[in-house]
Amino acid sequence: MPITGHATTEGTTRYRERLQQEAVAANHFRLEQNLWLSSLGIGTYLGKPDAETDARYTESVARAVELGANVVDTAANYRFQRSERSIGAALQVLVESKGIARDEVVVCTKGGYIPFDTDPPAGQEGVRRYIEETFIRTGVAELSDIAAGSHCMTPKYLAHQIEQSLRNMRLAAIDVYYIHNPETQLGVVSPAEFETRLRAAFGQLEQSVADGKIKNYGVATWNGFRLAPSERGYHSLERMHELAREAGGDGHHFRFVQLPFNLAMPEALTQSNQTFQGASVSLLEAARALGVSVVASASILQGKVARGLSEEIREPLGSLASDALTAIQFTRSTPGITTALVGMSRRAHVEENLQLARLDPARPDQYQRLFSTGAG
Numbered sequence: 001m002p003i004t005g006h007a008t009t010e011g012t013t014r015y016r017e018r019l020q021q022e023a024v025a026a027n028h029f030r031l032e033q034n035l036w037l038s039s040l041g042i043g044t045y046l047g048k049p050d051a052e053t054d055a056r057y058t059e060s061v062a063r064a065v066e067l068g069a070n071v072v073d074t075a076a077n078y079r080f081q082r083s084e085r086s087i088g089a090a091l092q093v094l095v096e097s098k099g100i101a102r103d104e105v106v107v108c109t110k111g112g113y114i115p116f117d118t119d120p121p122a123g124q125e126g127v128r129r130y131i132e133e134t135f136i137r138t139g140v141a142e143l144s145d146i147a148a149g150s151h152c153m154t155p156k157y158l159a160h161q162i163e164q165s166l167r168n169m170r171l172a173a174i175d176v177y178y179i180h181n182p183e184t185q186l187g188v189v190s191p192a193e194f195e196t197r198l199r200a201a202f203g204q205l206e207q208s209v210a211d212g213k214i215k216n217y218g219v220a221t222w223n224g225f226r227l228a229p230s231e232r233g234y235h236s237l238e239r240m241h242e243l244a245r246e247a248g249g250d251g252h253h254f255r256f257v258q259l260p261f262n263l264a265m266p267e268a269l270t271q272s273n274q275t276f277q278g279a280s281v282s283l284l285e286a287a288r289a290l291g292v293s294v295v296a297s298a299s300i301l302q303g304k305v306a307r308g309l310s311e312e313i314r315e316p317l318g319s320l321a322s323d324a325l326t327a328i329q330f331t332r333s334t335p336g337i338t339t340a341l342v343g344m345s346r347r348a349h350v351e352e353n354l355q356l357a358r359l360d361p362a363r364p365d366q367y368q369r370l371f372s373t374g375a376g
């Protein structure tokens with residue numbers, strides 16, 4: 001039996017109040033889209049596709065939720081669906097024996113990349129046969145729907161993938177469903193065709209909301225929101241928002257975007273590559289104006305945080321014990337970032353990083369000091 005329900009205002013308020021009694025900082029949670037979301041969330045992208053890593057992710061996700069991270073992020077293709085299944089196992093434990101209710105946790109996943117199942121097929125021929133048997137012969141997709149040999153976002157495919165993700169995570173509903181790296185399609189189709197496909201995809205996601213399978217949707221990108229408007233693969237958030245309105249009317253459910261944001265990739269804050277009503281603005285400004293919540297991926301540069309961050313960076317962020325903590329503190333303190341996702345397959349990393357839940361993010365005046373040039 002799937003776990004019924006979804007994240008709610010009431011459930012996430014209850015979670016926040018309980019965690020605050022355990023000394024979690026008041027500003028660790030942010031109210032967005034009528035949900036209290038933690039400023040640090042757990043991601044599940046990296047790691048080997050093996051049983052040992054599955055078990056570690058299950059333990060890490062459960063521990064992260066216990067310690068104050070109620071945003072859990074994954075994708076169908078992460079570790080060949082194993083990450084979604086590890087999350088399913090963690091949620092089962094949390095609900096059945098750790099006193100956590102389904103309505104307290106914001107579960108986010110993505111569809112777009114064709115996911116293998118548990119293990120990769122052997123060789124090019126194995127991949128071809130897997131796609132043929134799983135998606136083409138079953139009528140889920142046509143070969144011409146698949147961009148760059150790996151990416152599909154047709155309505156039928158997304159509906160199929162939502163069902164698969166629900167099964168993998170043993171859930172009745174997903175809180176946030178992202179189209180995964182839609183910019184992949186822009187490598188092979190024209191901008192006009194891309195808009196046609198995205199509008200149709202949003203139409204399906206509105207239908208999935210109406211059916212109670214997902215509660216909100218959005219896009220999770222890598223390059224799209226960080227590029228200049230003239231570059232291939234660029235996404236305009238304002239235009240996407242308009243497409244969602246065309247698909248779902250004024251009450252559409254395009255409410256979240258995800259992009260990398262860290263000390264080495266601060267473009268969402270620093271580049272005015274977006275527009276809002278004719279003015280050039282940053283992605284964070286455009287999102288705020290449009291009522292879209294922003295989630296940061298790769299908060300510690302996929303684990304490659306430079307050793308020995310300088311005092312000019314460490315001190316305004318609180319002189320924390322490790323560069324990983326400093327990097328996460330930077331991302332979670334950025335005005336306009338709701339949740340900093342950190343991939344954590346190790347319980348030790350969960351316990352280290354969740355120390356931040358007990359600290360407030362850096363104050364705006366402290367944060368601003370990072371950007372003072374000091375030039376004389």
Ligand SMILES: NC(=O)c1ccc[n+]([C@@H]2O[C@H](COP(=O)([O-])OP(=O)(O)OC[C@H]3O[C@@H](n4cnc5c(N)ncnc54)[C@H](OP(=O)(O)O)[C@@H]3O)[C@@H](O)[C@H]2O)c1
Nearest residue numbers: 043044045220297298299300301302303324342343345346
């Ligand atoms: N396009 C997209 O949609 C997209 C792209 C990238 C990421 N994401 C999402 O964002 C999440 C976060 O990004 P990410 O996982 O790519 O990168 P990340 O969070 O920047 O880094 C994760 C890596 O850092 C390690 N780590 C965690 N805490 C640490 C600590 N205290 N000290 C040293 N190392 C530490 C992890 O190790 P262990 O695993 O060993 O704990 C893992 O190898 C992903 O998991 C995914 O959910 C989305």
